[in-house]
Amino acid sequence: MNFGLSEDEQFMLLAMREAEKARAVGEVPCGCVIVKDGRVIARGWNQVETLKDATAHAEMLALTAAEAAVGDWRLEGCTVYVTKEPCPMCAGAMVHCRPSRVVYGIPDAKGGACGGWINLLDSNPPLNHKCETIGGVLGQQCLEQFQSFFREARAAAKLRKQQQREQQALQQDESAN
Numbered sequence: 001m002n003f004g005l006s007e008d009e010q011f012m013l014l015a016m017r018e019a020e021k022a023r024a025v026g027e028v029p030c031g032c033v034i035v036k037d038g039r040v041i042a043r044g045w046n047q048v049e050t051l052k053d054a055t056a057h058a059e060m061l062a063l064t065a066a067e068a069a070v071g072d073w074r075l076e077g078c079t080v081y082v083t084k085e086p087c088p089m090c091a092g093a094m095v096h097c098r099p100s101r102v103v104y105g106i107p108d109a110k111g112g113a114c115g116g117w118i119n120l121l122d123s124n125p126p127l128n129h130k131c132e133t134i135g136g137v138l139g140q141q142c143l144e145q146f147q148s149f150f151r152e153a154r155a156a157a158k159l160r161k162q163q164q165r166e167q168q169a170l171q172q173d174e175s176a177n
Ligand SMILES: [Zn+2]
Pocket: 057, 059, 086, 087, 088, 089, 090, 091
């Protein structure tokens, strides 16, 4: 299975599978898995709308699940795989729970906090945690997953508007008669 893919790419595929769960319920498709000793110990997908919680990013949910799985807040020896470069909140959380590696798909030059916009994971004093950070793993596939979500969302919004216009036109016809 997945012949020819590197280990990082194989785990990123699993993160993309989590992102698919977000997309299935209309959430922005971001997914995350956390791996220790070659085994997935936690998963998470973006649930900001579902939970009505702006902090419910895929990484935050996965980090909490990983802490529960290892029974410690220290995630040394763990690798975080996430389909998009973590934001400052998630990178900040990673500083606190100290995974050894962070691997992401889509780089985010506007808001990414792992080197895209800023880098919180590169032993910034006083944060003082250094993670190995690798970006662009299956970046193109992750980007397509994102873009197709926004394409579909735009098409759905357009359809809704069109139906509203038709409804209004019908009501005007009825009141004219
Ligand atoms: Zn985030």
